Amino acid sequence: MEAVNKIIKHTLKTKLEERKGNWLEELPKVMWSYNTTPRSTTGETPFMLTYGYEAMVPVEVGLGSLRRDRYAERDAEVNQRLHLDLLEEARENSQLRVAAYQQRVIRYYNKKVKGQLLKVGDLVLRKVMPNMKNPRHGVFGVNWEGPYKIKTILWKGT
Structure with a gap:
């Protein structure tokens, strides 16, 4: 709509x-x-x-x-x-x-996305979803959290 x-x-x-x-x-x-x-x-x-x-x-x-x-x-x-x-x-x-x-x-x-396989021990950032953002921060709030270290890989691509 x-x-x-x-x-x-x-x-x-x-x-x-x-x-x-x-x-x-x-x-x-x-x-x-x-x-x-x-x-x-x-x-x-x-x-x-x-x-x-x-x-x-x-x-x-x-x-x-x-x-x-x-x-x-x-x-x-x-x-x-x-x-x-x-x-x-x-x-x-x-x-x-x-x-x-x-x-x-x-x-x-x-077509321009280049996939990258991540391994155990790599550092990654996690995207902050709109419902998890602090509303007081407005448009200047953080978009990413981390860094986080990968502990295990459940299956390819996760």
């Missing part, structure tokens, strides 16, 4: 710089653009993954399009059922794309 909110806030901020206020008028447009823009991770729009078919852009509704001009109630019902049947497959494909994307990100960030 934080990532979604960050994207929406950034888009809204960009729109408000052009319009000098009136965020209430701009919010529906920003939300519509967010929901109808395909994500790079899934290859699909959130609207498609929710309802099974693509949403019409407001311009398409006002000016008309091939999809709108050739609309037939009976065919639309059949097509909607077909899309809903295929929706689960689209969701599974998007999950596979997300997993592949995450693997690419992991490879990118880990």
Whole structure:
């Protein structure tokens, strides 16, 4: 949710710089653009993954399009059922794309990491987790504790 909110806030901020206020008028447009823009991770729009078919852009509704001009109630019902049947497959494909994307990100960030095997007797530092930090120290608090001497190695990498 934080990532979604960050994207929406950034888009809204960009729109408000052009319009000098009136965020209430701009919010529906920003939300519509967010929901109808395909994500790079899934290859699909959130609207498609929710309802099974693509949403019409407001311009398409006002000016008309091939999809709108050739609309037939009976065919639309059949097509909607077909899309809903295929929706689960689209969701599974998007999950596979997300997993592949995450693997690419992991490879990118880990390509410069040089592993080092530690031995008994080596000195190491331990990272201080946020919940263990003293809140009175603020941002200037310690990030590492130690040094600690390795007594035993339980298994490789610990």
